[in-house]
Amino acid sequence: MRFLFFFVRYTLFFCFILLPGLVSAQARYTLSGFIRSGADRGVLPGASLAVPALGTGVTADSTGQYSLSLPAGRYQLVVSFIGYQTQTRELNLNRNQRLSFSLPESNNELGEVTVVGTGTLEQKLQTPQMSVERLTTKEAKLLPALFGEVDLLKTLQLKPGVQNGGEGTSGLFVRGGSADQNLFLLDEAVVYNPSHLFGLFSVFNPDAVQSVDLYKGGFPAQFGGRLSSVVDVKLREGDPQKYTVSGGLGLISSRLTLEGPIVKEKGSFIISGRRTYFDVFTRQINKLNKDAEDYNPIPDYYFYDFNAKANYKLGSKDQLFLTGYYGRDIFGFNSTNGFNFDFTWGNTVGALRWNHVFSPRLFLNTTVSTTRYQYGITNKLDQFSFGLSSDIRDYALRSDLEYALNDRHTLKAGATATAHRFGVGRLQAGSADGTLNIGSDVTYHGQEASLYASDNFRASDKLQLEYGLRLTGFRSGSDVFGGIEPRASARYSLTPATSLKASYAQMYQYVHLVTNSGASLPTDVWYPSRQNVKPQRSQQVATGVSFLLGDGKYLLTNEVYYKWARNQVDFRDGAQLFANSDLDAEFLFGKGWAYGDEIYLEKKQGRTTGWVGYTLAWTRRNFQPQRGTTGINNGRDFFPTYDRRNNLTVVVLHQLTPRINLTGSFVYTSGAPTTLPSGRFAFQDLFGGDVAAVPIYPDRNTYRMAPYHRLDLGLVYKLKPRRGESDLTFSVYNAYNRRNPYFVYFDQVKDKQTNLVTSYRARQVSLFPVIPSVTYNFKF
Amino acid sequence: MLLVVSFKRFIYQAPLLLAVLAGAAGCNLQKDIDVELPVVPSQLVTECYLVPGEVPRLTVTESVPYLSSPQPSVPTDVTVVLTLPNGQQERLSFKPGQDKTNQKLYTHIGKTPLVARPGDTFSLDVRDTQGRHVTATATMPTRVPLDTVEWKFNDKAGEQRKAYLLAKFQDPAATADFYRFQIHKDSISKDSDRDFSLDDRLTNGQLITLGTSYRYSPADTLLVTLYHIDQSYYHFLESVQDARNANGNPFAQPAAIRSTVQGGVGVFTILSADRRTVILK
Incomplete structure (x- = not known):
């Protein structure tokens, strides 16, 4: 009841903030419709429609729809988006009108250089939304990639304010936030673990993805649930005109995509799959060595995933979208001494969205979705078996309404409701004869809900505001939590080429990732807020200035942010995180701060495009003594492992000839903090034998590893097959073979004759040397 | 439970899986580096397992900087007093040696075999001339x-x-x-x-x-x-x-090491x- 009361009480307050917008309604004509890709008819969220004569415009929303209220008249409309040719069209507006656009790709062959009109940079200059990075698959596919595997999340790591979780990993650490503070959305459905192979690859197959938006701050009111970022991934909708097969053969995996119309002009589908083949090679190696003495077989490992999406028009005002994802990582080990080990993990995601156009000015999107992340470990030894599993499963409903009130106000409102089930840990151990039978099952349920409303208000030609409020609530058992999350951002145009921006956002996070690895492991489990595990919350302010330079070819942006967070989560030393029915007691809570300056220069026009980003940042955590512990570092501040002082990225894409594209990216980051043992002591244990050196660790993360820098080079060569299109994509990862630090450890040096320890030394381990790769991509 | 232990080991060995990928390039990916470690005060380290029927033995060493000489640092100015369940105190002598049965090294040794029953509580007091003082209490399970x-x-x-x-x-x-x-x-x-x-x-x-x-x-x-x-x-x-x-x-x-002793590092228990x-x- 308390939960309901909370919502009723605040809903009244919540509706009130919409009133100022409603009272200023005027009669005007509304222009609305979709902006789509001409190639595959996929929607283009973020594409812009400008009306230069009025100095106004609009951006397509996350479903590719736009709506703009204009006075009657004759106008020239300019529609543009990254990677597509800018389109202009004359329009005599004398009634409410639906008008959709299909933008031709800037080049109709695979892997072309992105060439766009200046509208996109102008749009970034003009929008009040700040701290957002938009990336299309077309961009990402041009850039060099580790093992030739294009990865959208790794490409996002090249943007300012975004750190990776270590060499080659796809984890995101955004403006000082930890890995669990990112909300990953796949067509509105949450993805809880977005990585394969311990974070080395993301689950988002680039062949199926249309675009990715990364919000680092200034969060729009429709997003919530995580503190640090929103990664909004949109899948392609499939070619509505003809059946197409595309794919690629790479060093470690292959991909295949099929798309086409369901009924022409009514609907289309896309289904895409990929699979790695490490296991094919390792099985052969094992086979060749099966008779070798002391040979330890290499475990089997592979992953696969499928993405599918279908859309169907029910009429002129209704359209359905169905999205599905299924992916699994599979690790298996069969030892010669009878010990079998199987480890499987992955996500299952489904979403059904209904898009309804009430009028040219009023749209509704309603989505039901489900998501499940699970892992399971089973092993057997003769008559004994052991199983450990965990999962999180959501059923969610969300509804988003967008209303273009007039040329000054665009209103958005919506609600979400999610039923969570947290299968924190199920353990089963038994023997065939029944002498061993151990079982443990820790499961919690939670309900999460939110309401939001926002107004994009063009106060004048110079000032534009977007303000909103999000109310959130969470219940787990008898524990109820709530949060009020105000959001605001503003843009003020000093000159036509200079904008000042500012934003504020408060965020609540009611689910927590239980991990003490500092990295994303498949065995990390999600845990609800409970009486002794309060919700995480943060506030972020950011301000920035943007300059359009070089006749609109360049956009220079400088953003400064400050974020402070409460109830940050860590775990006590030696915490028992598996199958623990009292996991609450293992949590530690602390405070966090992150602040920095991000400078970003981008060029999106001409044969040479790219960006330069520089970030100067600090991230701190503080965990005071609590719960019978000394906290962390006895209550002194420390830097988390993803704190980096300086970060420089340079990305260049150059179209050498119509068939050859050259790309390069350079990354420099300050050394990562890590904890090295300052001392050691000799430990004999109960009986004589080797004396062990046991490390004594000082304060956390006091040592900085060497700086990280790397140059990647790429070349896309378009072939001329008799049918369809194809290319060869060459990548060189770590071109100058820099031995970047992955981790540092201490080792014993032994005398070869006596096998006695003569000294100790520090060793730095690197993960990836120079790695060339080639990928063949095709489409017909 | 053995299987739980195996699972934990698997997690610890996860980097090996990554190395399989890197190993495809066949490069040496490790090198020696110089590191500057923070200087922390040396602590007394005690290791004492009392066994009923055996003469009490104890090893007292010092913690050392990680990259220092591998030779154990054994302080010679340490006095050790064992308090028995009846309150009687027994001073263990500094007589470094090796247990012939289990080849274990010790620095201090008592005089008579220990009498201990489940529920008996013993105390340990270790001091050196620099003012370092380690205490511990343990009860026999x-x-x-x-x-x-x-x-x-x-x-x-x-x-x-x-x-x-x-x-x-x-x-x-x-x-x-x-x-x-x-x-x-x-x-x-x-x-x-x-x-x-x-x-x-x-x-x-x-x-x-x-x-x-x-x-x-x-x-x-x-x-x-x-x-x-x-x-x-x-x-x-x-x-x-x-x-x-x-x-x-x-x-x-x-x-961090969760010692059973206070004022230093180490373990004191009755087996x-x-x-x-x-x-x-």
Whole structure:
């Protein structure tokens, strides 16, 4: 009841903030419709429609729809988006009108250089939304990639304010936030673990993805649930005109995509799959060595995933979208001494969205979705078996309404409701004869809900505001939590080429990732807020200035942010995180701060495009003594492992000839903090034998590893097959073979004759040397 | 429980999987580096396991900077006093030596064999002339007997013929209990073949079964030992294991040592064990 009361009480307050917008309604004509890709008819969220004569415009929303209220008249409309040719069209507006656009790709062959009109940079200059990075698959596919595997999340790591979780990993650490503070959305459905192979690859197959938006701050009111970022991934909708097969053969995996119309002009589908083949090679190696003495077989490992999406028009005002994802990582080990080990993990995601156009000015999107992340470990030894599993499963409903009130106000409102089930840990151990039978099952349920409303208000030609409020609530058992999350951002145009921006956002996070690895492991489990595990919350302010330079070819942006967070989560030393029915007691809570300056220069026009980003940042955590512990570092501040002082990225894409594209990216980051043992002591244990050196660790993360820098080079060569299109994509990862630090450890040096320890030394381990790769991509 | 331990080891070995990928390039990806470590004061390190019927022995060393000489630093100015359950104090003499039975080194030794019964509480007081002072208290746990020790051979012949071993014991229902399980081959004077610690969190009051993989040959002599240990010793063992695993594992969070002593580092406990010797036939 308390939960309901909370919502009723605040809903009244919540509706009130919409009133100022409603009272200023005027009669005007509304222009609305979709902006789509001409190639595959996929929607283009973020594409812009400008009306230069009025100095106004609009951006397509996350479903590719736009709506703009204009006075009657004759106008020239300019529609543009990254990677597509800018389109202009004359329009005599004398009634409410639906008008959709299909933008031709800037080049109709695979892997072309992105060439766009200046509208996109102008749009970034003009929008009040700040701290957002938009990336299309077309961009990402041009850039060099580790093992030739294009990865959208790794490409996002090249943007300012975004750190990776270590060499080659796809984890995101955004403006000082930890890995669990990112909300990953796949067509509105949450993805809880977005990585394969311990974070080395993301689950988002680039062949199926249309675009990715990364919000680092200034969060729009429709997003919530995580503190640090929103990664909004949109899948392609499939070619509505003809059946197409595309794919690629790479060093470690292959991909295949099929798309086409369901009924022409009514609907289309896309289904895409990929699979790695490490296991094919390792099985052969094992086979060749099966008779070798002391040979330890290499475990089997592979992953696969499928993405599918279908859309169907029910009429002129209704359209359905169905999205599905299924992916699994599979690790298996069969030892010669009878010990079998199987480890499987992955996500299952489904979403059904209904898009309804009430009028040219009023749209509704309603989505039901489900998501499940699970892992399971089973092993057997003769008559004994052991199983450990965990999962999180959501059923969610969300509804988003967008209303273009007039040329000054665009209103958005919506609600979400999610039923969570947290299968924190199920353990089963038994023997065939029944002498061993151990079982443990820790499961919690939670309900999460939110309401939001926002107004994009063009106060004048110079000032534009977007303000909103999000109310959130969470219940787990008898524990109820709530949060009020105000959001605001503003843009003020000093000159036509200079904008000042500012934003504020408060965020609540009611689910927590239980991990003490500092990295994303498949065995990390999600845990609800409970009486002794309060919700995480943060506030972020950011301000920035943007300059359009070089006749609109360049956009220079400088953003400064400050974020402070409460109830940050860590775990006590030696915490028992598996199958623990009292996991609450293992949590530690602390405070966090992150602040920095991000400078970003981008060029999106001409044969040479790219960006330069520089970030100067600090991230701190503080965990005071609590719960019978000394906290962390006895209550002194420390830097988390993803704190980096300086970060420089340079990305260049150059179209050498119509068939050859050259790309390069350079990354420099300050050394990562890590904890090295300052001392050691000799430990004999109960009986004589080797004396062990046991490390004594000082304060956390006091040592900085060497700086990280790397140059990647790429070349896309378009072939001329008799049918369809194809290319060869060459990548060189770590071109100058820099031995970047992955981790540092201490080792014993032994005398070869006596096998006695003569000294100790520090060793730095690197993960990836120079790695060339080639990928063949095709489409017909 | 052995399988739980195996799972933990798998997680620790996760970087090896990444190395399989990197190994495709066949490069040497390690190098020596110079590091500057923070200087921290040296602490007294005590290691004392009292065994009923044996003369008390104790090892006192010092913690040292990690990259210093591998020779253990043994302070010579340390006085050790053991307080018995009846309040009587016994000073242990500084007489470095090696236990002939288990080849273990010690720095201090008592005079008479220890008399200890479950429930008896002992105290330890260690001081040096620099003012370092380590204290500890420990109570002897009850003895939990091994119920059965059995083994089973596979169907293979020759050198491939191997057996697994099972040990069963009844966990007391009324208490939270902690155990250390060891298997030695032939004698206890060298490193154990199997060694792990466990609690009864999921098996309270049950007949607990511990096992191994197929790893023992016909005619092997095995010494199977079950220690019923106190919680603080269990935490110490776990923290030592965690600290050692964290050195060289980028996924592991470095862990502080949870000593059972105050004022320094180390362990003071009274062993309560049941041991079986079996010959696999």
